[in-house]
Amino acid sequence: QSAKKIKTSFFFLALCMTFLPSMxxxxxxxxxxxxxxxxxxxxxxxxxIADDLWSFPRVMSYSFxxxxxxxxxxxxxxxxxxxxxxxISFEEPRCIHDRSGESCIIRHPSDILCSPIQEFxxxxxxxxxxxxxxxxxxxxxxxxxGKKTVLTVELVEKEIELFxxxxxxxxNFFVG
Numbered sequence: 227q228s229a230k231k232i233k234t235s236f237f238f239l240a241l242c243m244t245f246l247p248s249m250x251x252x253x254x255x256x257x258x259x260x261x262x263x264x265x266x267x268x269x270x271x272x273x274x275i276a277d278d279l280w281s282f283p284r285v286m287s288y289s290f291x292x293x294x295x296x297x298x299x300x301x302x303x304x305x306x307x308x309x310x311x312x313x314i315s316f317e318e319p320r321c322i323h324d325r326s327g328e329s330c331i332i333r334h335p336s337d338i339l340c341s342p343i344q345e346f347x348x349x350x351x352x353x354x355x356x357x358x359x360x361x362x363x364x365x366x367x368x369x370x371x372g373k374k375t376v377l378t379v380e381l382v383e384k385e386i387e388l389f390x391x392x393x394x395x396x397x398n399f400f401v402g
Contacts, residue, residue: 253306255388256401257339262391263369263400265297272389272401276303286369287396288347295369295400298393305389312357314338315378316402338402341388342381347398349373369400 258273263286275283279300287298315334342358347367355364360379368374393399 253304253308253388253390254341254344255305255390256341256344257311258305258387258389260338260340260389260401267369272391273305273387275300275391276305276389279303285391285393285399287393287399288367289396296396298396298399300391300399301394302392303389304392305387307385308341308388309385310342310381310383311339311386311388312342312344312360313378313380313382314340314357314360314376315380316374316376318377336402339382339386367400368402374402 256272258271258276260272261269262272262275263269264275265284265286267286270283275285279302283300284297285300286295288294289296313334314337316336316338317334319334340357342356344357345354346357346360347353348355348365349367350365350373357379358381360366360376362376362378364376365373366376391399
């Protein structure tokens with residue numbers, strides 16, 4: 227029976243070595259430039275917070291027990307590469323012309339770039355929903371405005387480095 231286990235283990239190892247290098251596992255999280263709301267409403271890029279864990283950063287979090295916005299201590303951070311991401315927009319785009327003045331580059335100042343599986347809280351339905359299920363008109367919990375309505379959700383098929391934080395006890399934080 228021990229020889230059978232070794233053969234089975236070897237088979238799975240060979241299978242993983244054959245197929246996993248060509249697969250891309252999809253992490254969850256946000257673009258490194260995504261701003262996270264800290265104490266007193268001061269925003270910092272998530273990548274900066276992830277690199278600064280030695281200073282015991284605190285971010286704004288939501289307590290589902292007391293239904294209040296509270297500070298939470300960041301206890302861990304992670305990052306990984308994804309081959310795609312979602313661009314979630316809340317405002318109409320602004321146009322910025324390039325140096326030649328010919329083309330118009332659309333920029334969304336409050337866009338959130340995140341993995342398709344990153345979850346967001348819907349206060350009206352009192353549930354979490356992965357970003358890929360968000361639609362125009364979906365209402366999300368917001369630190370500054372209480373609620374924020376999604377204008378557009380766009381899949382971008384480009385590689386991106388994503389960052390995530392683990393907040394002590396509440397496991398959530400405000401972005402954007």
